[in-house]
Amino acid sequence: SIPLSFFGGIGGASKKGILVKGSSYLEAFNNVDTVVFDKTGTLTKGNFKVTKIHAENGWNEDDLLYYAAHAELYSSHPIAVSIREAYGKEPDAAQIADYEELSGKGVRVKVNGKTVLAGNSKLMDAEKIEWQASSEAGTAVYLAIDDRFAGSIVISDEVKPDSAQAIRNLKAAGVRQTVMLTGDSKAAGEKAAQELGLDAVYTELLPQQKVEQMEKLYGEAAKNGKLVFVGDGINDAPVLACADVGVAMGGLGSDAAIEAADVVLMTDEPSKLVTAIRIAKKTRRIVM
């Protein structure tokens, strides 16, 4: 039978905006070895600002923003949202056809009759586009129009105000290792990891590679305790399933991720994970 106070713990958590979908997850929080975070939208605001537009091959900056904003109309990725914001107008859906989202890489879509690719270096390589690396700090979204490189849009994200403190508090609460997995570039990923004081960071991962890395971390964590994953739910539902406890940010997160998660943080603050662990420890003291 389940001790009553575990229900008390779940109730206490829910009052703080932490939805725990079963007492076993609260119990698991008592013995966390490793916490793995997604980067974009989880540890960072996912609220990018366009900081540079570089047009090539006869296109200008306005063209680039027009094609990129239309290409990204149907994507819920934080990168897509910021490009649409920078465009500043409502993209015209009538000009868009054959939309395809390439998870961990970007999008392919017809805009105004032209085939547009918008995404990272992996997308450009996969589509055999001759592209030019951006040297700007930030995350570069490369564009190709009708199979020719058209330029790049550089966007900059910021870490959330409570992320660094949350990482420190997790360590203080006995978590052995904090890790970040990201599909973003080495430069952007390592910069954020350093700012946050994470123990390890793995960058430029495709969704399947995130799963593989999680399986390795699971094996290591299992010797000492539990593996927790925290994500915003965009492109990371398969990773959530690899953890002992999968945590989703409820505000930005997709419905699918909220459904797949074991724990939902309604306010998107990494520090809520620390709160959840504290509630779990208090609950256990009451049970014992």
Ligand code: ADP
């Ligand atoms: P993360 O959340 O770890 O940053 P994702 O798997 O969501 O990683 O995305 C990885 C990378 O794929 C992004 O950093 C970006 O370069 C590219 N990407 C994904 N979706 C899009 C999109 N809609 N438009 C442009 N690039 C994208």
Ligand code: MG
């Ligand atoms: Mg993500």
